[in-house]
Amino acid sequence: MMVESASETIRSAPSSQNGVGSLSGQADGGSGGGGAGAASTAGGGSGRDVAAGADSNGEMSPAELLHFQQQQALQVARQFLLQQASGLSSPGNNDSKQSASALQVPVSVAMMSPQMLTPQQMQQILSPPQLQALLQQQQALMIQQLQEYYKKQQEQLHLQLLTQQQAGKQQPKEALGNKQLAFQQQLLQMQQLQQQHLLNLQRQGLVSLQPNQASGPLQSLPQAAVCPTDLPQLWKGEGAPGQPAEESVKQEGLDLTGTAATATSFTAPPKVSPPLSHHTLPNGQPTVLTPRRDSSSHEETPSSHPLYGHGECKWPGCETLCEDLGQFIKHLNTEHALDDRSTAQCRVQMQVVQQLEIQLAKESERLQAMMAHLHMRPSEPKPFSQPLNPVPGSSSFSKVTVSAADSFPDGLVHPPTSAAAPVTPLRPPGLGSASLHSGGPTRRRSSSDKFCSPISSELAQNHEFYKNADVRPPFTYASLIRQAILETPDRQLTLNEIYNWFTRMFAYFRRNTATWKNAVRHNLSLHKCFVRVENVKGAVWTVDEREYQKRRPPKMTGSPTLVKNMISGLSYGALNASYQAALAESSFPLLNSPGMLNPGSTSSLLPLSHEDVGAPVELLPSNGSSSPPRLSPPQYSHQVQVKEEPAEAEEDGRPRPPLGPPNPSTVGPPEDRDLEEELPTEELS
C-alpha cells in the first residue's frame, strides 16, 4: 500500500501508454513517454517498439514481418485518425476557425466517437445553425483528410515502385516486371477506391465535385467551413514548431495522376508526406493554402523523400536511421528492394488505407444519421426501408444500416448506402465485409465497454481486423474473456486457452503479455461471472451468464434519458446488431472469416449479440428504478447453452457445477428456464 508512492511514477506511465480501449484514452498519444517502459515492453504507443522488435529479431518469419508491418501501419492510421481529432479539438491550434471554435470539440468528438456525444447532447450543445456548420466542417474535413491520405498512400506506393524500379535494374527483369505490375495494380486499385469513395460522398451530397475540378476536389468542397489552416493542425500532432521543409514538394515528380488518370484527381503535387508516422511535424505554415501542402508540411524533411523523415526511414516497420538522403536512398534500395516482403508490406499498407477509408465513410454516415435524427438535415426521405442485400457480406450490414434508419423516429433517412454499398465490392472477401462494418461498431468502442457491447457481432465483423491490427479491442477484459469461453463448444476454457484465444484473436494481445495476462487473471478472479471449475485436466473457467448480465445493466438502468440516448444514438450499432442477428441470424456471412468458424462460435455469436443488446434494452422498461440490476433478468440468454453435451452441460446456464465446485450461481432455476427457452428458438429458426 504505502509502497505505492514509489511505484507511483511507474504506474502513471503505463496508464498513458496503454492507450486503452477508448479512443479518448489514446488521444494522448505518444505520451507514454518516460515511463513507457515501465510495464512491459511495448508500449502501446509509438511504433518504436514494433520496429525495435523487428530489428532485434533480424529474422522473422514472413508472417511475423507482415504482422509487424501491419501493426505499424495501423498504428499510424490510428494516429492519423486521432490526430484529426486532436487537431480539431485542440484549442490552441486553430485560429482560423471563425465561429467554429465553439464547434471544434463537438466535431472532433463526434467524429471520433459519437457515442461520447449523444444526439441529444449535441442538440443541447449546438444550435441548428451550428450543427449545420458542423456538418459542413466535418464533411469537408473528412473529405480532405481522406484525399490527403489517399494521396499519401499513393505516393508511398508510387515511390516504392520507383525505388524498386531503380533497384530493379540490378535484378532480373522478369520478376521485376511482375512486381511492378502488381504495384501498379495496387495503385490503380487504390485510385479506384478513392474515386469510388469520392463518388459516394458526392452522391451523398457531401461533395460537389465537378468533373473538371479534378485537380482539386478539395477546393470545391465546402471550404468555407474549413480553413486551410486547419489542415496543418490535423496532421500535426502535438506539434512541434514548424519546420521549413515542404519545399521539395513534388520533387519526385511522382505523377500519380498519370497513372490515375481516372481517379481522382490528385494532380496535385505529390508532396512528400509519407506515412503519417508518429507525430509528425508540424510545420506551422499558417499560410498554407492548399490542403495538400499542409499535408506535406507535416513532413519536415527538406530534402525529402516521402519515405524519409526525421532522419529515419519511414518504411513501415523500418525506422532505420539514415544520416542523409543519400544514405537513405541506399538503404531503401537495399533493405526495401522489390521483393515479396516489400510487396506484402505494400499490400498491408493498402489495407490500412482501405480501413481508414471505410472508417471515414462510416463516420460520415453516422454523422449523417445523427444529423438526420436531429432534423438538422433535410435529408432525402428516400424510403429505403428496403433492405438491400445484394452482397452476402454486406447483407447483414445493410440491414444494420437500415434498421438504424428505421429507428429514427423522424423517419428521416440518410444515405447509408454511401459507405456500404460502394466500398463493399472493393473489399477483399475475407477482410472486406467484416472490416467494413467495423466502422459502425468500431466507433462504439468507448461506449461499448460501458453498455454491453455487442462484442460478438462486432468481433465477428472485425475479426480479421483485430486479428491483424495492433489495435486494442474496444471490449473490456471481462467481455473478451466471456466471449472466448462462449465461443468454445463446451463453454469452458483453461486459463491458458483463454490466453491463446486472446493472442489468436487480437494482434494487440501479442504484446505485453505480462500485462494483459495479469489483467485476465485479475478479471477472472474479480468477476463473479467467471466461475472456476475443477476439471480432470485441471481447472477451467466458465461463464455465469446471470452474473455477467447483472453487472452490465447498472449503467443503463440509471436514467431513462440515458437509455434513450442509447437507443437513439447507440442503437445505431447495438440495437442494430440485435435486429441484424434476429433477422439474419441464419445468414451470418461474417462468420465466414477463418478465425470464427468453429461451430460453437457461430452459435454463440448470434446469441451473444442478442444478449448484449438485449439486456440493456430490456432493462429499460423493466426496471425503471435504478439500482439493482439483477432485478431484471435478462431475457436473452444468448449464449445459451448451445447444445452442450449433457454430461458436462452445466456450463453457463444452470447446471454449472459439474465437478463439485460450489456454484455461486445458484441463484435460481427459474431464470435459467427463461434463458434456455429463448435460445433454442433463435437458433432453430
Next chain:
DNA sequence: ACCGGGGTAAACATCT
C-alpha cells in the same frame, strides 16, 4: 466532489 467501472501493477498464496 463522489462513485463506480475498468485497467494496470503488484504482492502473495497455491499448485505443478
Next chain:
DNA sequence: CAGATGTTTACCCCGG
C-alpha cells in the same frame, strides 16, 4: 525452485 495459476489490494482514469 521456477513458473503458472489465482486472489487480493491499491491506485489511476474516466464518465455519469
